[in-house]
Amino acid sequence: MEGANKAASNEVNKNSGCCACSGGSCSDAKFLNPTPMLDELEHGPWPSFIAGFKGLAERTKKPMLRGVMDQLEYSYNTKMGYWKGGLVTVDGYGAGIITRYSMIKDKFPEAEQFHTMRIQPAPGLHYNTEMLRNLCDIWEKHGSGIITLHGQTGDIMLQGIEQDKVQECFDELNQQGWDLGGAGAGMRTAVSCIGPGRCENACYDNLKLHLKALKHFVGVLHRPEWNYKLKFKFSGCPNDCTNAIMRSDMAVIGTWKDAIQVDTDEVKAWVAERGLDALVNEVINLCPTKAITMKDGEMHIETRDCVRCMHCLNAMPKALSPGKERGISLLMGGKNTLKVGVNMGSLIVPFMKMESDEDIEAFTELIEEIIDWWDDNGLDHERIGETIERVGLKDFLEGIGQEIDINHVTRPRDNPYFKAKY
Amino acid sequence: MAIVVNGTSVDTDENGYLVNLEDWNEAVADKLAEGEEITMTEAHWDLVKFLRNYYAEYQIAPAVKVLTKAMATEKGMDKKEASEFLYGLFPKGPALQACKIAGLPKPTGCV
Numbered sequence: 001m002e003g004a005n006k007a008a009s010n011e012v013n014k015n016s017g018c019c020a021c022s023g024g025s026c027s028d029a030k031f032l033n034p035t036p037m038l039d040e041l042e043h044g045p046w047p048s049f050i051a052g053f054k055g056l057a058e059r060t061k062k063p064m065l066r067g068v069m070d071q072l073e074y075s076y077n078t079k080m081g082y083w084k085g086g087l088v089t090v091d092g093y094g095a096g097i098i099t100r101y102s103m104i105k106d107k108f109p110e111a112e113q114f115h116t117m118r119i120q121p122a123p124g125l126h127y128n129t130e131m132l133r134n135l136c137d138i139w140e141k142h143g144s145g146i147i148t149l150h151g152q153t154g155d156i157m158l159q160g161i162e163q164d165k166v167q168e169c170f171d172e173l174n175q176q177g178w179d180l181g182g183a184g185a186g187m188r189t190a191v192s193c194i195g196p197g198r199c200e201n202a203c204y205d206n207l208k209l210h211l212k213a214l215k216h217f218v219g220v221l222h223r224p225e226w227n228y229k230l231k232f233k234f235s236g237c238p239n240d241c242t243n244a245i246m247r248s249d250m251a252v253i254g255t256w257k258d259a260i261q262v263d264t265d266e267v268k269a270w271v272a273e274r275g276l277d278a279l280v281n282e283v284i285n286l287c288p289t290k291a292i293t294m295k296d297g298e299m300h301i302e303t304r305d306c307v308r309c310m311h312c313l314n315a316m317p318k319a320l321s322p323g324k325e326r327g328i329s330l331l332m333g334g335k336n337t338l339k340v341g342v343n344m345g346s347l348i349v350p351f352m353k354m355e356s357d358e359d360i361e362a363f364t365e366l367i368e369e370i371i372d373w374w375d376d377n378g379l380d381h382e383r384i385g386e387t388i389e390r391v392g393l394k395d396f397l398e399g400i401g402q403e404i405d406i407n408h409v410t411r412p413r414d415n416p417y418f419k420a421k422y
Numbered sequence: 423m424a425i426v427v428n429g430t431s432v433d434t435d436e437n438g439y440l441v442n443l444e445d446w447n448e449a450v451a452d453k454l455a456e457g458e459e460i461t462m463t464e465a466h467w468d469l470v471k472f473l474r475n476y477y478a479e480y481q482i483a484p485a486v487k488v489l490t491k492a493m494a495t496e497k498g499m500d501k502k503e504a505s506e507f508l509y510g511l512f513p514k515g516p517a518l519q520a521c522k523i524a525g526l527p528k529p530t531g532c533v
Contacts, residue, residue, distance in 0.1 A: 086437055087518045087528065094486070094515035101436075185485070223505055223515070225486040380485060 031061055035069055037076040056145050064144050064160055067110025071102060088115055088163050090170045094223040096180030097166060113162045114144070118155035118181030119173065123192045123210035123234075125150065134176045142169035154191035154233075155181035179218075185381075186224025187217045191248075192234035193241040201313065202236030203254030203326040204354040209363070210234045216364050220371075227378035227387075230371070237322060238308045244334070244345070249384050250367070251331040251345045256323035259303040260312070266319035267299050283315050327353040328363075332370075333385025343385045346393070350407040366400070373399040427453045439521075439528045446474075446525030454523045458514070466511055466523075469493075473524040483526045486517055 032054060042048045050069075057065035075081055086099040098116040105112040119135070135156070139145060144160025151157035161169060170180065181189035192210040196202040213232055220226070233244035237254045244251030271279050279299070284292045291305035292312060301312070303323075313320045330352065331345030349366070353359050370384075377399065378387040388396045397404060423438070424431045427449050433441040438457060440446060451470060455462050462470075472492065476484045484492070486508075494504035512519040517529045 087515075089514045089518060091513045092509060094509070094517065185487070219502070219505070223486075223509060225490050225501075225505060227487065375487070 031058055032066055033070055033073075035073040037073050038069060053146070060140065060145055062144055063110040064114065064162075065146075067102075067108050067112070068114055068144075068160065071104065071108040071111040074104075074108070083114070088166055090167050090180070092222070093180060094225075095183040095186060096222065098183060099163075114160045115163065115166065117143070117158040117161060117166070117169070117173075118151070118153065118183060118189065119158060120179050120181045120189050120214070121150055121154060121156055121191070123207040123214070124194045124197050126194075126197060126207075131177065135173065135178060138169065138172045138176065142172070153181065153189055155189045180222065182221040182224070182229075184224035185226050185228045186230070187221040187226075188229050188231045189221070190214055190232035190234065191242045191244075193236050195234075195236045199236055200317070201239060201254075201310070201322060203256055203322050204236065204328055206234035206236045206252070206254065209252065209328075209354060209360060212360050213364065213367075217367075226371070226375060228381050228383055230374075230384060237310065239310045239314065245331055246334050246342075246344055247336075248334050248345070249332060250370075251334055253329050253331060254322075255308055255327065255329045255351065257325040257327070257351055258323035260301050260306065260323055261321045262299060262301065263319050263321075264298060267316070270316050270319050283312050286311055286315075327351050327355075330366075333383070333388055335383045335385050338383055339381075339386055340389065343389075345385070346388075347407055348397075349402065350405050369400050425450075425453050425457070435528070437522075437528055440525045443525055443527065450525065451523050454525075458512075458519050458523065460512065460519065460523070462523075463511075469508075469511060469516070469520055470524040473520060473526060477524070477526050483517070483521050483529050486515075489516055 035050075038050045041050045053065060053069055056062075057069065071082060082103040083100045084103050086101055088097045088099045089095065090097070096118055098118065100114045100116065102108055102111045102114070136145075136147070139147060139158050142161060142165045143158055146159045148157035148159060190210050190213055192206045193199070193202075195206040197207055210232075213234075214221075230250065231248040232250050232252065233242040233248035235242045235244045235251070235253045240251075240253055242248075244253055274282075284294070284299075288309050288311070289305045289307050291302045291307075293300050293302070313322065328349075328351070329347060330349035332348045333343050334345035335343050352363060354363065373396070374384050374387055377391060378384065379390075382390075391399075393408060394404070397408075423434050423436060425434055426432070432445045432450055432453075435441055438454070440450070440454075452462060455466070460466065472489075473483065476488075490501055490504045490508065493499065493508060494501050497504065497507065499507065508516045508520075521527075521529055
């Protein structure tokens with residue numbers, strides 16, 4: 001590594017002049033230093049964050065942006081990252097700012113501090129343009145101007161601010177109705193899909209539930225004090241557009257109990273347009289549990305065999321829609337590699353109605369119960385899925401006072417995660 | 423960086439945490455608290471002493487969870503009240519500010 005460092009530092013020193021022009025006048029000197037490695041990233045057919053960085057840097061002339069690009073170029077040469085963490089917060093908050101200090105600030109003083117502010121998104125990511133304009137203006141005033149919409153945590157990531165500007169920036173954002181997101185060993189920022197706001201498949205008002213949960217758990221989000229992080233995601237239907245089953249400890253996914261609603265006229269119209277071959281080959285044969293048959297020339301779905309994979313509903317959106325008795329399923333334990341490998345969520349609560357305020361209250365009470373259990377039984381730095389796996393599902397269900405249910409069995413018939421190409 | 427207490431210079435790291443943990447004494451704690459804009463009261467000192475005792479025993483700063491539970495037990499509060507109480511004393515978070523004033527090393531982890 002030393003050798004690589006040395007070689008790279010020669011490279012950087014060669015290039016770290018005010019600009020790359022060879023003698024003569026320097027009148028059209030560029031603000032940025034040459035970054036040949038980063039430039040390569042602009043060549044592919046994909047949009048490049050480097051192009052965005054350069055545009056922003058040339059427009060705003062913020063030295064921080066130049067410093068970060070120089071350090072990144074150096075990183076690409078040495079194949080090492082040079083950011084380290086620390087602790088920065090705002091008054092009353094224990095989390096929400098992700099600190100990034102440069103480990104090589106002597107080499108790149110302009111990149112000394114590049115902290116990230118996590119900002120909570122609105123349920124369903126519905127904003128109005130005024131809020132977004134305010135956010136951009138405030139951010140460009142105090143920070144670097146770089147925004148990631150949305151980061152993997154679901155937050156709006158405001159990337160690049162110095163410690164002594166954090167409080168001021170937060171106060172202004174907060175005045176405009178924005179709040180910091182979660183970080184550390186506590187409740188994290190929740191995510192919801194577009195829900196009934198813009199999607200006909202939504203089986204419950206996930207936007208309302210997201211907002212209620214957000215308000216209920218706001219304290220434990222800003223002041224992390226659990227074993228480890230805990231994430232909610234709210235998907236309106238089993239299409240699970242938020243990837244809740246894989247990427248949240250508590251996946252709240254819309255579902256229904258009764259039969260899929262079939263509009264026979266629309267089925268006929270679909271067949272008239274696409275042909276019977278398409279119905280057989282693209283819908284019936286692709287049903288993972290073979291729940292669909294033809295009866296007297298009409299499509300028939302056997303409800304007890306349906307695993308709500310959503311394939312037929314997605315293929316025939318006008319003809320088929322979710323059943324009438326709708327609610328949520330709660331799956332728990334989804335997470336990426338940690339003490340044990342990647343897990344998908346397992347079914348904990350097969351069905352809960354989610355219509356009235358009482359339903360929502362019952363839901364938050366159940367979650368409180370679960371968190372209390374985890375707080376007492378989980379080990380330090382252990383996700384709840386790992387705790388459940390360690391003590392066993394039976395003990396967990398007893399601990400939170402839930403009935404054992406046949407639906408807890410992982411594999412009654414076939415793969416419930418089936419996803420087809422459309 | 424360094425702070426000067428009673429004419430003696432004490433080394434701190436770039437985030438203001440003591441470099442040598444044995445440099446700590448109450449005057450140093452007062453000086454560190456000043457930097458955090460905190461006026462030390464008896465409740466603050468109680469917490470600082472709790473942290474130092476915990477560190478002496480386990481060689482690690484307690485997780486906030488442990489701290490909250492200990493406070494809750496000691497003061498007969500529930501966990502929410504204990505959390506409010508801790509943030510009332512140290513607005514920027516007990517992990518960040520209380521550990522600094524108690525002369526403990528900077529807590530690690532993604533907070």
